[in-house]
Amino acid sequence: MYICIVKNRVFLLLLYIVSYNTVFSFTLKGTIKxxxxxxxxxxxxxxxxxxxxxxxxxxxxxxxxxxxxxxxNTLSISHINCNDTLMRILIQGDTNMVIKIEHHNEMLEELVxxxxxxRQLDGIKTLEGKALQSSSGSLGNVIAEIPGAAxxxxxxxIYKPILHSLFGDRILIAYNDIALRSQDWGAEHSPExxxxxxxxxxxxxxxxxxxxxxxxxxxxxxxHDIDLGNMNTWKSxxxxxxxxxxxxxxxxxxxxxxxxxxxxxxLKYMVQGSFYKNRDSKAPYYALYNTATQxxxxxxxxxxxxxxxxxxxxxxxxxxxxxxxxAILRNAHIGNIEDLYSAIANNIPVYSGTNDYKxxxxxxxxxxxxxxxxxxxxxxxxxxxxxxxNFQNDNRKEYDIRRGNRSEIPALDMQLFTNEIKFSYQxxxxxxxxxxxxxxxxxxxxxxxxLGIKPLVPNYVRRSFAxxxxxxFSLPKEQILQVGYRWQTEGYHVFxxxxxxxxxxxxxHYLGASIALTYSVEKNxxxxxxxxxxxxxxxxxxxxxxxxxxxxxxxxxxxxxNLLPENVFSLQQTLQVKPCKFYQISIxxxxxxxxxxxxLQPRPEPVQTIRGAYFAYDYHQSNVQILGLDIxxxxxxxxxxxxxxxxxxxNRSFIAKRxxxxxxxxxxxxxxxxxxxxxxxxxxxxxxxxxEYDYYFxxxxxxxSFEVIPPPKGYGLLNLDATLTWRKNVxxxxxxxxxxxxxxxxxxxxxxxxxxxxxxxxxxxxxxxIYSLHNKKS
Amino acid sequence: MKLRTxxxxxxxxxxxxxxxxxxxxxxxxxxxxxLTTLILTFTPFDGSDIKNITYKDLSPEDxxxxxxTSDTLERNKAYTMTVSVLNExxxxxxxxxxxxxxxxxxxxxxxxQGPSGLFSSLExxxxxxxxxxxxxINMAKTSDAETSGTIRIVLRHELLKLGIGVPDGDxxxxxxxxxIDVTLPVAIK
Numbered sequence: 001m002y003i004c005i006v007k008n009r010v011f012l013l014l015l016y017i018v019s020y021n022t023v024f025s026f027t028l029k030g031t032i033k034x035x036x037x038x039x040x041x042x043x044x045x046x047x048x049x050x051x052x053x054x055x056x057x058x059x060x061x062x063x064x065x066x067x068x069x070x071x072x073n074t075l076s077i078s079h080i081n082c083n084d085t086l087m088r089i090l091i092q093g094d095t096n097m098v099i100k101i102e103h104h105n106e107m108l109e110e111l112v113x114x115x116x117x118x119r120q121l122d123g124i125k126t127l128e129g130k131a132l133q134s135s136s137g138s139l140g141n142v143i144a145e146i147p148g149a150a151x152x153x154x155x156x157x158i159y160k161p162i163l164h165s166l167f168g169d170r171i172l173i174a175y176n177d178i179a180l181r182s183q184d185w186g187a188e189h190s191p192e193x194x195x196x197x198x199x200x201x202x203x204x205x206x207x208x209x210x211x212x213x214x215x216x217x218x219x220x221x222x223x224h225d226i227d228l229g230n231m232n233t234w235k236s237x238x239x240x241x242x243x244x245x246x247x248x249x250x251x252x253x254x255x256x257x258x259x260x261x262x263x264x265x266x267l268k269y270m271v272q273g274s275f276y277k278n279r280d281s282k283a284p285y286y287a288l289y290n291t292a293t294q295x296x297x298x299x300x301x302x303x304x305x306x307x308x309x310x311x312x313x314x315x316x317x318x319x320x321x322x323x324x325x326x327a328i329l330r331n332a333h334i335g336n337i338e339d340l341y342s343a344i345a346n347n348i349p350v351y352s353g354t355n356d357y358k359x360x361x362x363x364x365x366x367x368x369x370x371x372x373x374x375x376x377x378x379x380x381x382x383x384x385x386x387x388x389x390n391f392q393n394d395n396r397k398e399y400d401i402r403r404g405n406r407s408e409i410p411a412l413d414m415q416l417f418t419n420e421i422k423f424s425y426q427x428x429x430x431x432x433x434x435x436x437x438x439x440x441x442x443x444x445x446x447x448x449x450x451l452g453i454k455p456l457v458p459n460y461v462r463r464s465f466a467x468x469x470x471x472x473f474s475l476p477k478e479q480i481l482q483v484g485y486r487w488q489t490e491g492y493h494v495f496x497x498x499x500x501x502x503x504x505x506x507x508x509h510y511l512g513a514s515i516a517l518t519y520s521v522e523k524n525x526x527x528x529x530x531x532x533x534x535x536x537x538x539x540x541x542x543x544x545x546x547x548x549x550x551x552x553x554x555x556x557x558x559x560x561x562n563l564l565p566e567n568v569f570s571l572q573q574t575l576q577v578k579p580c581k582f583y584q585i586s587i588x589x590x591x592x593x594x595x596x597x598x599x600l601q602p603r604p605e606p607v608q609t610i611r612g613a614y615f616a617y618d619y620h621q622s623n624v625q626i627l628g629l630d631i632x633x634x635x636x637x638x639x640x641x642x643x644x645x646x647x648x649x650x651n652r653s654f655i656a657k658r659x660x661x662x663x664x665x666x667x668x669x670x671x672x673x674x675x676x677x678x679x680x681x682x683x684x685x686x687x688x689x690x691x692e693y694d695y696y697f698x699x700x701x702x703x704x705s706f707e708v709i710p711p712p713k714g715y716g717l718l719n720l721d722a723t724l725t726w727r728k729n730v731x732x733x734x735x736x737x738x739x740x741x742x743x744x745x746x747x748x749x750x751x752x753x754x755x756x757x758x759x760x761x762x763x764x765x766x767x768x769x770i771y772s773l774h775n776k777k778s
Numbered sequence: 779m780k781l782r783t784x785x786x787x788x789x790x791x792x793x794x795x796x797x798x799x800x801x802x803x804x805x806x807x808x809x810x811x812x813l814t815t816l817i818l819t820f821t822p823f824d825g826s827d828i829k830n831i832t833y834k835d836l837s838p839e840d841x842x843x844x845x846x847t848s849d850t851l852e853r854n855k856a857y858t859m860t861v862s863v864l865n866e867x868x869x870x871x872x873x874x875x876x877x878x879x880x881x882x883x884x885x886x887x888x889x890x891q892g893p894s895g896l897f898s899s900l901e902x903x904x905x906x907x908x909x910x911x912x913x914x915i916n917m918a919k920t921s922d923a924e925t926s927g928t929i930r931i932v933l934r935h936e937l938l939k940l941g942i943g944v945p946d947g948d949x950x951x952x953x954x955x956x957x958i959d960v961t962l963p964v965a966i967k
Contacts, residue, residue, distance in 0.1 A: 333955065334955055334956075335934075335935070335954075335955035335956030335957060335959075336956045336959055338956065338959065339955055339956050342953075350938075350953045401935070401936060401955070402811055403811060403874075403877055403878070403881060403935070403957075404811075404874075404877040404880075404881070406811065452811060453811060608843070608844070609835065610813050610814065610816065610833065610835055610844070610958055610959075610960055611813070611956060611957060611958060611959060612932075612956050612958075612959030612960075613959075
C-alpha cells in the first residue's frame with residue numbers, strides 16, 4: 001500500500017564483534033532488520049547450509065545458532081515479502097551480527113507500489129493509507145496512482161500504461177519477470193494480466209533493464225504476484241470485491257505452500273484463480289452503453305529447490321491463463337468523420353441506456369497463455385547460471401458491427417506465438433556482480449483467414465537474437481555504479497499482398513542496441529540516482545506495415561516500410577532529500593532526446609472514400625525531445641498518525657523541427673492527500689484513512705493539427721479510501737473501502753481516446769474483503 | 779534426480795518449440811464488406827432511355843480516388859430511381875443491394891439535393907419489414923427547368939428509423955453510422 005523509492009540491492013551490513021576462542025565451535029547471534037527503518041523482522045527463517053538446519057527469528061528479530069563452525073558458513077535468509085537472500089560469513093569466534101534485508105534486489109531506483117505489504121517502510125510513502133489493492137484485478141487504476149505514470153485508455157476497460165510520456169513497446173510490462181509480448185498490437189490492447197494477488201508493482205529504469213529489451217527505453221513495469229512464504233508454511237487467501245459504478249463483482253482464491261522434505265529439498269508452489277464481471281459503467285448523467293466486461297484468470301507456479309553441498313539447484317515451472325471479454329462503448333463506433341463530429345457535438349451520447357451484463361458488438365475478446373520453465377544452478381556461492389524458456393500465445397478477436405449476418409465473424413482475429421530462450425551467467429563477489437546473457441526470440445503473428453476484412457497487422461515472423469552484459473560495483477560510502485549493454489538483431493519476414501492480391505514477402509533487418517550507466521549514492525539525508533542511456537530501437541511491425549482501415553474509428557493508418565531505427569539519449573535523475581524527521585522530498589527530472597522518433601501524424605486532408613471522409617494517419621519520423629518532472633513530497637504532521645502527501649508530474653514533448661507538441665502526452669497532474677494512520681491493539685491492527693484531491697490541468701500546450709478536438713478542460717477528483725487490517729493468530733483480514741470520484745464530477749481525460757464520445761465514469765464505491773489463513777503466525 | 783529433472787525440462791522445452799513453429803502461407807483476403815460502387819438507375823415511366831449515375835472506387839483504402847460517370851436526365855420527367863451497391867473487388871462483383879434490403883430495418887438511404895429543386899419531387903417507394911422506407915426504390919420527378927447540381931447519397935446503418943422527419947427522408951435526427959456518403963453530379967436538360 002505504499003509507494004517508496006528503494007535502493008538498489010540487498011545490502012548486507014555485517015557487524016562483526018569478534019572475540020577469539022580456542023574452540024572450533026562458536027555461537028552466532030543475529031538480528032534481522034528491515035533496511036529502511038531498522039524495524040526487526042520476526043519469523044524470518046535462517047537456513048544454515050553446512051548443517052542443513054533451520055532457525056527462526058523471535059519477535060525481536062533475533063536468532064541464535066549455538067554451534068556454528070569456524071570458517072566460512074553459508075546462510076539463507078527468507079522472510080515474507082522478501083526475496084531469499086544467500087550470504088556467506090567468516091566465523092572466527094562468537095559473533096553478533098545485524099543483517100539488514102531489502103524487499104527486492106538488483107533493482108536500481110525503483111518506484112514500488114507495495115500492494116500487500118503491511119509492515120512499515122520508510123522511504124517515501126506517498127500513498128500512505130491508500131489501498132492500492134485493485135478491486136477488479138485491473139492494472140490500469142493502480143498505474144494511474146503512481147506519480148509520473150499514467151494510462152492511455154479506450155473507454156473504461158481498455159488501457160495501456162504510460163511512463164515518462166511514452167507507451168506501447170517503448171515500455172516493458174513484465175509479469176513475474178516474463179515480458180508480455182503482445183504490446184505492439186496497438187493502443188486498443190490492454191496488458192493481459194490480473195493483479196488481484198500482486199505482491200509488488202515496480203516501476204523502474206536503470207542499467208539493469210538491458211537484460212530484457214532495447215525498445216523499452218520508457219521504463220519497465222514489473223508485477224510480481226508470486227509469494228511462496230516461509231519454510232514449511234501454507235497460506236490460503238480469498239478475496240471478494242465489488243464496485244458500485246459498474247455493479248462489478250469478483251472473487252479470487254490463492255493457495256500457496258512451502259514444503260521441506262528429505263532434509264534439503266524444498267517444494268514451493270502456488271495456485272490461484274480469479275473471476276470478475278461487470279455491467280455498463282456510469283458517467284454522472286448517463287450510462288456508458290455497452291461497456292460490460294468479464295474476465296477470468298488462473299495460474300500455477302512451482303519451484304523445486306535442492307541443495308547438494310555448496311551447489312544449489314532451482315527449477316521453476318509457471319503457467320498462466322488470462323481471458324477477457326470486453327464490450328466497447330457503442331457510441332465510439334462511427335462511420336466517417338461527419339459521424340465523429342456529430343458524436344462529439346452530442347452532449348449526451350445517442351446510446352445512453354444500460355445493456356446490463358450483455359455484451360454487444362463492437363466487442364473484444366482476448367486470451368493469453370503464458371508458460372515458463374527455468375533451470376537455475378548456483379555453485380560455490382558466487383556463480384549462477386540460468387536457462388529459461390518462455391512460450392506465449394495471444395489471441396485477440398474483435399467483433400464489429402457488420403452487415404449481412406457477419407456480426408458473429410470477427411473483424412480481426414490475430415494469434416501471436418512467442419518463443420523465447422534465455423541463458424545467463426552471473427558472478428557475485430563481495431563488491432561486484434557481473435551478469436551476461438543471450439536471448440533468442442522467435443515470434444509468429446498469424447491472422448485468421450476468411451474473415452472478409454484485411455488485417456491491421458499482417459502475418460509475420462520475427463527472429464531476434466540479443467547478447468547483453470551487466471555489471472554492478474558497490475563502491476565505498478554507499479555508492480553503487482552499474483553499467484550495462486545490449487545489442488540485438490531483429491529480422492522480420494512479413495507476408496502480405498500487393499494490389500493485385502499476389503503474395504509478397506518482405507524482409508527487414510535491424511540492429512538495436514543500448515548502453516546504460518547508472519550511479520547512485522545514499523546518505524542519511526539525501527540520496528542521488530543518476531541514469532544515462534543510449535538506445536537504438538528498431539521500428540516494430542505495426543509501424544512498418546500496419547495497413548488500412550480501423551473499422552469503427554474513422555481512421556486509416558498507413559505503415560511506413562522506410563522507417564529507420566530510433567536513436568535515443570536519455571538522462572534520468574532522482575534526488576531524494578530528507579532534511580529532518582518530518583519532511584522528505586523526491587525530485588525526478590527526466591530528459592529524452594530521440595532522433596527519428598516514430599509517431600502517427602494525421603494528414604492535413606482527410607481521405608475520401610465511398611463511406612465519406614476518413615482521417616488518414618501516416619507514420620512519420622522526427623527529432624523529439626521529452627522533458628519531464630515528477631515530484632513527491634511527504635510531510636509528517638503528527639508522527640505515526642497524520643501525513644500530508646503531494647505528488648506532481650508534468651512534461652513537455654516537442655517535435656523539434658516542426659516546433660510542435662507531440663499528441664497523447666499526459667497532462668500535468670497534481671495530487672494532495674491527507675493520510676491518517678491509527679495503530680491499535682499493540683500495533684497489530686491498523687486503520688488507514690486517506691483523503692485525496694487529484695487535479696488534472698487542462699493541456700494548453702498542444703498542436704491543433706494533431707488533435708481532432710482541443711484537449712478537455714482541467715478537472716479535480718476527490719477520493720476517499722479506508723483500509724482496516726486485522727490480525728489474530730493464524731487469521732489475517734483486510735477490509736478496503738473506497739469512494740472514488742466522491743463528488744460525482746463530470747470530466748473527460750485527455751489520454752482517453754473515447755473522450756470524444758462520452759464523459760468518464762462517475763462516483764464509484766469500492767469494497768474489497770481479503771481473508772488469509774496461515775498455518776503459522778506470520 | 780538431478781538428471782531426470784534436467785531431461786524433463788529439456789523435453790518440454792523442445793516440444794513447445796517444435797509445436798509452435800509451424801508457419802502457413804497466408805491466403806489473399808477479399809474484403810467482403812467493402813463497398814466499391816454505387817449506381818443510381820433512372821428508369822423513366824414513359825419507356826424512354828434508362829439513365830445511370832455511377833460512383834466507383836476499387837481500392838477505397840488508398841488515395842487513388844474514384845471514377846464518376848453521369849448521364850444527363852431529361853427535365854420534367856418522372857423516373858423510378860433505384861440504388862444498387864456493389865463490391866467489385868470480387869469477380870464476379872458482389873451485389874450488396876440484396877443484403878441492404880434483407881437488413882432493411884437497419885438501413886436507410888437519404889438523398890440530399892444541392893440546390894434543392896433539382897427534383898421537384900423525390901420520394902421513397904419501398905418498405906422494410908416494419909413498413910418504414912429503405913430508399914432502394916424511389917420516385918423522382920426532375921425539375922421543369924434545365925439545371926445542374928449535385929445529389930448526396932447517404933446510407934445509414936443502425937439508425938433511428940422513427941426519428942423526427944426520418945421516415946420522410948430528413949437525415950437530421952437519423953443518428954446511426956454512415957456506410958455510404960457520396961456526392962454525385964446531376965445535370966438536367
